Amino acid sequence: MHVPDGFIDAPVSAAAGVLAAAAVAVSLRGARRELGGHRPDGPDLAPGAERTAPLAGLVAAFIFAVQMLNFPVAAGTSGHLLGGALAAILVGPYTGVLCVSVVLLMQGVLFADGGLTALGVNITDMAVVTVLVAYGIFRGLVKVLPRGRRAVTAAAFVAAAVSVPAAAVAFTGMYALGGTTDVPIGTVFAAMTGVHVLIGLGEAAITALTVGAVLAVRPDLVYGARGLAKPLELRTSPLAGPAAGREPSGEPADTPDAPRPVAARRSTRRVWLAGVAAALVCAGGVSYYASTSPDGLEKVAQDEGMDAKAEDHAAKDSPLADYSVKDIANPRISGGLAGVIGVGATLAVGTGVFVVVRRRRGAARDTAVADAATGDATQPRHTPESA
Amino acid sequence: MGAGHAHKLYRPAHSPVHALPPHCKIAAVLCFVLAVVATPRTALWAFALYALLLAAVAAAARVPAGFLLKRLLIEVPFVAFAVLMPFVATGPRVHILGLSLSESGLWGAWNILAKGTLGVAASVLLAATTELRGLLLGLQRLRMPPLLVQIASFMIRYGDVIADELRRMRIARLSRGFEARGVRHWGVLAKSAGALFIRSYERGERVHLAMVSRGYTGTLPVPDAAPATGGQWSRAAALPAAALAVCLLGWTL
Known part of the structure; x- marks a missing residue:
């Protein structure tokens, strides 16, 4: 949904333009690091500034092309991929923001799809918010879920499913700030979120299937799954017997532990940052809504909605919260629902960080135990081999 | 060209x-x-x-x-x-x-x-x-970052190539008797999208190597048009x- 000229007023468009320009500038730096090359067993290769342009350009061309791939839904209707979440997971958040922004820019300048003055709004909404939310949720889930290909696919599903309604919420926020029409914010919110929850489910299915397909063939190309590659294991053939008696057989015992702490340290920070960003976006949208609500009745309803959320949330996951938004199209409650989404997202991310921290401590304890065990086992090292 | x-x-x-x-x-x-x-x-x-x-x-x-x-x-x-x-x-x-x-x-x-x-x-x-x-x-003359201009120009240049690959995949699917009719067939289409991504990324790597071998260092020469x-x-x-x-x-x- 490309926003045309005149839909959002000039000051908000300009502010969104500044935000988008800053995001693109940051992404230009980050993308050099992401595309600089990567070895699964060592430090990243030299920062490849000269790799950025061809690779990011081809990925942008891929996003542009994949939006032409029609997925039939039923009875002659069909949809297509938006690609924000897919780009974030396949090539990383910075490159993802960059590629989607370039696609939007070219669509605006060449195909007149999306207004020139609304370019900042479009980039902020469809590139920055979508990619950040998708990647934050994806990293959090990958850390929390057990390691493996299926977990990556599931995380891609949830990330894409949430990122599309999140973009709709961000759009509603910008509309609340600078909309040029008098449609009540509650109506816009309910309509946008309702439609985009459905679109998000389709996007999620396609994204998860595509990520799964790439993982099956070239897992090293999936940026979001880089930490998950298992190091190669050397196994001595039982036929070679003890006569071969090579030393490397001792190595598989400690190599699987080696990359784990590194991966955990790096991604926890990212999860944290993404969580803060997501919470800011949600809180911003909700607070704008609260400040523009004219009458006291709505405020009361909103407060009640906030209260009702407390019992609701404990048992519910974020997708369920989205469902409830879709069911209740009453604009009075939607303010409270915005609170549910905001607080729910914050809580979910907070819980994710908590789990990650607990896991890390557990992992540290495990490795300590393992170290102690290997320390004990150093003297009779050759016994398992000879057995 | x-x-x-x-x-x-x-x-x-x-x-x-x-x-x-x-x-x-x-x-x-x-x-x-x-x-x-x-x-x-x-x-x-x-x-x-x-x-x-x-x-x-x-x-x-x-x-x-x-x-x-x-x-x-x-x-x-x-x-x-x-x-x-x-x-x-x-x-x-x-x-x-x-x-x-x-x-x-x-x-x-x-x-x-x-x-x-x-x-x-x-x-x-x-x-x-x-x-x-x-x-x-x-x-670029309006001070858009040169890297962004390069990315956009690569996207435009290879957009048709990638779209043609998508078209060839569609013809290959059709010639094998496959026609997507509903949600059940999304798996096949998504595999096409995955293959397209791998091909695009690998093409990007090849393009990069070809350019490096011709002396590319990260900047493209800009023809100095008269202001x-x-x-x-x-x-x-x-x-x-x-x-x-x-x-x-x-x-x-």
């Missing part, structure tokens, strides 16, 4: 509009759209004047009206949204043809339709009179200056 670079929206011709330097045209279109967006929506006559201005530019560029109108169809989704608006907006209501419509909603719909259509028309005129490479170089003369700038500024005058009149009258 020479043939594939002309995009379908470009209409080659020799006209005063085609001859203007691209960065002047980009700046002029941007300023024009800004003036349009800043105009109060109650000044109906101002939008008619804007449309006349664009029609004059189209005539000067020898862009036929049918071409322009056909390209405006891209706006249809938002027209649907605008049509809904008088029914859902709040405020005092008016009765037209037995329908109860919101007055502010009608103004809002008019606002979106008028400004959106003028913006699309201006963009279409820009794309119709400027070559792709010129557009990118123009953006635009004052005359060219003033000719390009005619459109936004007229628009600005209309906009100011719209606020004062």
Whole structure:
């Protein structure tokens, strides 16, 4: 949904333009690091500034092309991929923001799809918010879920499913700030979120299937799954017997532990940052809504909605919260629902960080135990081999 | 390499509009759209004047009206949204043809339709009179980061190649008797998308190596075109200056 000229007023468009320009500038730096090359067993290769342009350009061309791939839904209707979440997971958040922004820019300048003055709004909404939310949720889930290909696919599903309604919420926020029409914010919110929850489910299915397909063939190309590659294991053939008696057989015992702490340290920070960003976006949208609500009745309803959320949330996951938004199209409650989404997202991310921290401590304890065990086992090292 | 670079929206011709330097045209279109967006929506006559201005530019560029109108169809989704608006907006209501419509909603719909259509028309005129490479170089001369311009130019250059690969995959699927009919077939299509990503990424790596072997260090040489003369700038500024005058009149009258 490309926003045309005149839909959002000039000051908000300009502010969104500044935000988008800053995001693109940051992404230009980050993308050099992401595309600089990567070895699964060592430090990243030299920062490849000269790799950025061809690779990011081809990925942008891929996003542009994949939006032409029609997925039939039923009875002659069909949809297509938006690609924000897919780009974030396949090539990383910075490159993802960059590629989607370039696609939007070219669509605006060449195909007149999306207004020139609304370019900042479009980039902020469809590139920055979508990619950040998708990647934050994806990293959090990958850390929390057990390691493996299926977990990556599931995380891609949830990330894409949430990122599309999140973009709709961000759009509603910008509309609340600078909309040029008098449609009540509650109506816009309910309509946008309702439609985009459905679109998000389709996007999620396609994204998860595509990520799964790439993982099956070239897992090293999936940026979001880089930490998950298992190091190669050397196994001595039982036929070679003890006569071969090579030393490397001792190595598989400690190599699987080696990359784990590194991966955990790096991604926890990212999860944290993404969580803060997501919470800011949600809180911003909700607070704008609260400040523009004219009458006291709505405020009361909103407060009640906030209260009702407390019992609701404990048992519910974020997708369920989205469902409830879709069911209740009453604009009075939607303010409270915005609170549910905001607080729910914050809580979910907070819980994710908590789990990650607990896991890390557990992992540290495990490795300590393992170290102690290997320390004990150093003297009779050759016994398992000879057995 | 020479043939594939002309995009379908470009209409080659020799006209005063085609001859203007691209960065002047980009700046002029941007300023024009800004003036349009800043105009109060109650000044109906101002939008008619804007449309006349664009029609004059189209005539000067020898862009036929049918071409322009056909390209405006891209706006249809938002027209649907605008049509809904008088029914859902709040405020005092008016009765037209037995329908109860919101007055502010009608103004809002008019606002979106008028400004959106003028913006699309201006963009279409820009794309119709400027070559792709010129557009990118123009953006670079307007201080867009060179890396971003490079990424955009790679995207444009290889967009057709990647789209052709997608088309070949579709033909391969069809020739094997596969036809996607519903949600059950998404798996196959998603595998195509995954394969397309791998092919695109690997093509990017090959392109990079080929360029490095030819001495590429991260920057592309920019042909140093002569800077635009004052005359060219003033000719390009005619459109936004007229628009600005209309906009100011719209606020004062």
